[in-house]
Amino acid sequence: MPLQESSSSPDEALADPALSLPSMDACTHQDLRRMAANLAIPVEPVIEDTDPMVDILTEDTPARLALPLNKTVSKITNALWQTPATLTPTLKGAERRYYVPNSEHDYLYSQPNPGSLVVQAAAQKERLPQPGPSPKAREPKRLDLLGRKVYATGALQLRIANQQAMLSRYAFNTWQAVEKFRDRLPVEDCQEFTAVALEGKVISQTALQAALDTVDSAAHTMATGVVMRRGAWLHVSGIPPDVQHTIQDLPFEGKALFSEHTDSRLHTLKDTRSTLKSLGIHTPAPQRRHLPYRQQGRAQPQVPCGDYWRRRSWASGGSSRASAHPQGVRGRHRRPRTDTQHGGPHSPSHQGKPQF
Template sequence: MLSDLARSIVLIAEAASRPKEPPPELAANPLVSSSAAGMLLEPRISSGSQELSLPLDEAVASSRMPPLPTVSEQPLSSPCDRVSPHPTSPTGACDSSSWMPGAAFGDEGCCYDSGEDDLADLSYHFKTEEQEGNTSTSENPSFPQFLKRLAKLVGFHLIPFQEATGSVIDGYLDQKPICNSVAVPLHPILDKLVKKVWQTPHTVPPVSKEIERKYILPEDAVGYISQPAHKSMVVEAAMAREKAGWEHGSAPQNLELQCLDSFGQRVYQSAAAALRVVDYQVYMARGQVELWKKVSALAKRLPQEQHQAFQAIILDGADLARHQVQAALDAGDTVARAAASGVDARRSAWLQASSFHEEVQTKLENLPYTGENLFGEQVEATLQRAKERQTTLRFLRSVYCPSAPRSGAGKGKAPLHKPAFTSTVCFKGVQCPSGKGAPPQ
């Protein structure tokens, strides 16, 4: 008995001196629990025909050796054991491939339970849903798809828009072109409003008084409130040509040019009012975006089963607000082109009333417009340079090419290609010729 006991102690001591690791087939098998693996690692002592299981800690304690760490058998309460939106490995084990953002690791195991795990799980769930929602809206931001969702939400029918996008080969092969465009039906309220305005197209005012009082902008928003001033050298040239003494703010004397200038003023007045309305629309759409952001922050407090449906509504609302902003900007671009047409009409009226050459008129018509002046700073700068150049040429002509003495009939001047240099004034550094009529050197 003593020899058997001594032999068993020696075997236990040798087993304790080696690191105990489960076999690979046991470690990879998820069906083997930690307690079962510990039991399989414990040595067994055979006494005769009866096998006795000796706990490893007691055996090592009897041999005065440090105890080996054992895996405690406790219920899992970490995020790895709970149902979470993150993908888990098929084996159900907590390895490095199934970790989640926000979950910390401990020394005792791959996951530990803490108060921040629920918050990390919830925030990751929100991010995952937002990414999935952005995938459906941002990666596929086609306008027809948005219109289909809007029609389903509001309850109207879209009209397929057929456009000639097929090639000649498709027409030859009798293949219809693929067209995914859709059109929104005309709203009856808008149609009624437009038809009411169109009843008197000649006498209807450019802007409604109600809209004029409702949508206002500060005075420093030049170009959006009133007609631009037209104090320019072009107007001065037109006044000098027609030899009129009327005020500077009046229209050209020609009836056709007066009609053209009046038409440009009406178009510009309507376009400026529409731009003010568009400015309000942009701010309103931006306010809707901010409201949906606040609603999204409040949605985090909802239960998990209600949050998913509510998050889908938030994403649809944010997408609708984004398209509202884009629609307002598109309207602003269109109305700005209408205002440019009004500026072009007024410029054309004043340029035709002036005595400028056609090439000069064409160049001045297309110079930038800033909203302050009808013709802008570049028009004034160009005309000022031309005026200075003309003044210089006139001075040089008066010095070197004076008018020839008139004959008895008082007609005719000396031709420009045959100048008559009659000036006898000698400038510094210039040698005056002795011969009569010879040009100075």
């Protein structure tokens, strides 16, 4: 029986390339002294707190460098911060410079569709015939619009970082192709040419790592926008909070705002009438409770007190209280008087006496 082919290294068999991004040594990424010297910019070492007990373990580690913020970058940042509320999510010029195929990645150009049973439940709770692009309530609608801005910003960052990564790889391949001319140079220039080519490849690798870090940041930004929009719809839907937390943390697939597993989670609900109705499960409407006359918001007519009817009885010549006030004093029905109350023949005091 032939043996199955195995990986040449145990690490390759255990490592999953989909779980981690390709990374470079952080020390190499921070050691940019030559670049700073070429651009004539000052650098500062990053001061890190170290334990004097274990500082001997980091003696050979090069110091990290902090690069100053470019004047143009600072100028653009301060200009955009003047109107943060009315600021557009992306720059139109940048939108036209960075493109990817729209057929396969349309989620980078348009907002994800919020179609789900959550949206239908929210529409029923807001008494709308059809769900709208945003919730009707004021605060959830603002949150949804803010999430749209955040999502659009992350999508543009992702397209820019994608192009930066390709340009960095192209620069690395260019420096690698130039090395074939090294043997045609004079001997005195060969060593300097090799150093320049090596420096160019290191710069390309560093730029590639920066582009991948930008991709990671852009993906976080887009996910933040998705969570904000999901939270706006879930707040209006009336779904229990524990189920909201589960639905809000489902993976984003790039096609719709809510994951395809959202509806299957909602099928387990039994205490949200609007959601059950959207699922096609009939639930009887709760019976309206008839409130007292006073609690319905109407003024209840005041009944005159007993003194009023007593005075009226004396004024009318001793007429009965029942004729003057059918409900009696203070609106109560009184029992008619019997002979038992005045010691009549049927009272308890006369039942035990002998008859002579």
